[in-house]
Amino acid sequence: MRAEAGCDAVPQTDQENLPVVPWPGKGCVIDGRTGGSGTNRPGEPEEQKSSHASNQNQPSQQNRDNPFESRPHHFGIETVAGKRSKRIQCACKIPLSLRIKKIDCPLQFMKSFNIAALAGDGIGPEVMREAVKVLRATEMKCGFKLEITEAPVGWAGIDTAGKALPDATLALCKRSDAILFGSVGLPDRDPMIPKEERPERAALLRIRKEFGLFANLRPVKLPKALAHACPLAKERQGDGIDILVVRELTGGMYFGQPKKIEDIGGGNRRAIDTMVYTTPEIERIAHIAFKAAQLRRKKLTSIDKANVLENGILWREVVTRVGRDYPAVALDHMFVDNGAMQLMLRPTQFDVILCENMFGDILSDEAAALGGSLGMLPSASLGATNGSQTFGFYEPAGGTAPDIAGKDLANPIAQILSAALMLRHSFGLNDAAAAIEAAVAAAIAAGKRTGDIFSPDESGAKRVGTREMGDAIAAAV
Numbered sequence: 001m002r003a004e005a006g007c008d009a010v011p012q013t014d015q016e017n018l019p020v021v022p023w024p025g026k027g028c029v030i031d032g033r034t035g036g037s038g039t040n041r042p043g044e045p046e047e048q049k050s051s052h053a054s055n056q057n058q059p060s061q062q063n064r065d066n067p068f069e070s071r072p073h074h075f076g077i078e079t080v081a082g083k084r085s086k087r088i089q090c091a092c093k094i095p096l097s098l099r100i101k102k103i104d105c106p107l108q109f110m111k112s113f114n115i116a117a118l119a120g121d122g123i124g125p126e127v128m129r130e131a132v133k134v135l136r137a138t139e140m141k142c143g144f145k146l147e148i149t150e151a152p153v154g155w156a157g158i159d160t161a162g163k164a165l166p167d168a169t170l171a172l173c174k175r176s177d178a179i180l181f182g183s184v185g186l187p188d189r190d191p192m193i194p195k196e197e198r199p200e201r202a203a204l205l206r207i208r209k210e211f212g213l214f215a216n217l218r219p220v221k222l223p224k225a226l227a228h229a230c231p232l233a234k235e236r237q238g239d240g241i242d243i244l245v246v247r248e249l250t251g252g253m254y255f256g257q258p259k260k261i262e263d264i265g266g267g268n269r270r271a272i273d274t275m276v277y278t279t280p281e282i283e284r285i286a287h288i289a290f291k292a293a294q295l296r297r298k299k300l301t302s303i304d305k306a307n308v309l310e311n312g313i314l315w316r317e318v319v320t321r322v323g324r325d326y327p328a329v330a331l332d333h334m335f336v337d338n339g340a341m342q343l344m345l346r347p348t349q350f351d352v353i354l355c356e357n358m359f360g361d362i363l364s365d366e367a368a369a370l371g372g373s374l375g376m377l378p379s380a381s382l383g384a385t386n387g388s389q390t391f392g393f394y395e396p397a398g399g400t401a402p403d404i405a406g407k408d409l410a411n412p413i414a415q416i417l418s419a420a421l422m423l424r425h426s427f428g429l430n431d432a433a434a435a436i437e438a439a440v441a442a443a444i445a446a447g448k449r450t451g452d453i454f455s456p457d458e459s460g461a462k463r464v465g466t467r468e469m470g471d472a473i474a475a476a477v
């Protein structure tokens with residue numbers, strides 16, 4: 001089975017259905033609009049454009065193809081960029097003129113994207129290597145250009161530059177179009193340093209805050225072939241589970257003030273957390289969820305606790321109002337307790353689930369358990385869309401898995417699917433993202449299984465390592 005998705009050598013132009021919209025490249029005239037350089041984040045001064053500095057702690061780009069691999073690659077973009085033709089043809093041989101309207105884009109302006117690749121600790125570098133391999137295969141097929149620059153983070157950052165998020169790494173992120181992240185933290189080393197300096201707090205939470213990442217998207221997909229890896233009985237799995245959890249990430253009880261523990265006399269104390277949401281906060285996450293639903297099976301289930309919480313009442317009102325802008329999407333509302341139960345009883349009823357921060361924290365992990373393995377679950381955290389550009393942070397749902405690190409045992413699919421989400425949500429390369437997702441499905445259909453999704457009872461399944469799984473997916477793109 002082979003992915004037959006077309007490619008987007010330049011971003012598509014009819015993006016109304018997308019949660020985010022790509023920005024046109026400099027010199028590209030798309031439906032009469034002329035694009036910017038595409039190398040900066042919105043609002044970033046010109047002088048901060050990618051000039052990869054070269055001091056000792058500076059992110060390196062020695063191996064431009066795959067900084068996590070010494071093996072050389074070739075780029076599709078270079079193959080086609082030699083020809084100056086308005087009738088661009090990407091490596092998949094489908095003339096772009098058939099798929100993209102009104103594009104006058106000289107090849108020297110073909111779209112390029114800057115990616116900060118922060119592999120981190122444990123299995124991070126192994127799975128990142130495979131994700132970059134797949135991205136390079138996609139680039140070769142689809143004719144866009146990715147500048148992938150690696151930088152240390154987590155313990156790798158502490159060991160090279162004295163902190164979990166070195167200044168140079170943060171600077172790289174700021175001048176990049178998206179961050180592809182591995183995972184950070186090592187349980188045997190974390191307790192040796194103060195809490196606030198530990199990788200998850202000092203790097204992960206800092207990045208989320210720094211870039212205002214308010215929307216977390218976690219797709220959970222259990223193909224039928226992996227039914228054995230799901231804790232639910234097969235009859236509850238239908239034709240496979242395919243759910244997208246959209247979680248608000250910066251509001252609600254985790255951040256509302258006051259937030260404290262205080263003495264109330266008599267040797268007693270009182271803990272206070274405050275749940276706060278404003279209409280704009282609800283509106284912006286609701287738009288993300290409805291737009292995502294439009295691209296899927298057009299069903300949105302909004303989770304709240306409107307029977308008890310004022311927040312729930314406002315949440316329901318605002319989501320209902322936003323839903324009027326999306327008549328094609330069927331909206332229903334569910335109390336969170338029922339939602340938790342329905343996920344276990346009949347997960348196939350869900351398409352997109354929209355939650356506030358705390359409910360989303362819990363339900364996204366519950367839904368993740370249905371996906372069979374942490375090694376299969378990607379995630380995207382999106383910031384504000386500025387003009388036509390959305391900054392995103394893409395990471396697997398799992399951690400550094402020190403128990404299997406360095407042994408070629410890790411499942412790279414979560415990292416590879418995170419890269420696909422990056423192409424879709426930050427770069428608007430929908431077909432390229434779909435090509436990666438189809439390639440993952442093809443590798444699974446061909447029986448490739450890393451240890452976490454392998455069952456000796458499954459006929460035709462072959463147990464493979466991290467590298468072989470990455471090779472199979474790259475070959476299927």
Ligand code: NAD
Pocket residue numbers: 123127182183184185186187190200204374375376395397398399400401402403404409410411412414452
């Ligand atoms: P973990 O996700 O690293 O591992 C839990 C289990 O899942 C392990 O058995 C592991 O082998 C397995 N697993 C995870 N990813 C896998 C993959 N790709 N392929 C196959 N199996 C996989 O969680 P943990 O053990 O609780 O945490 C380990 C470290 O990771 C801790 O230091 C923790 O703080 C950190 N962590 C980091 C992040 C992050 O960076 N976003 C998230 C969670 C945990």
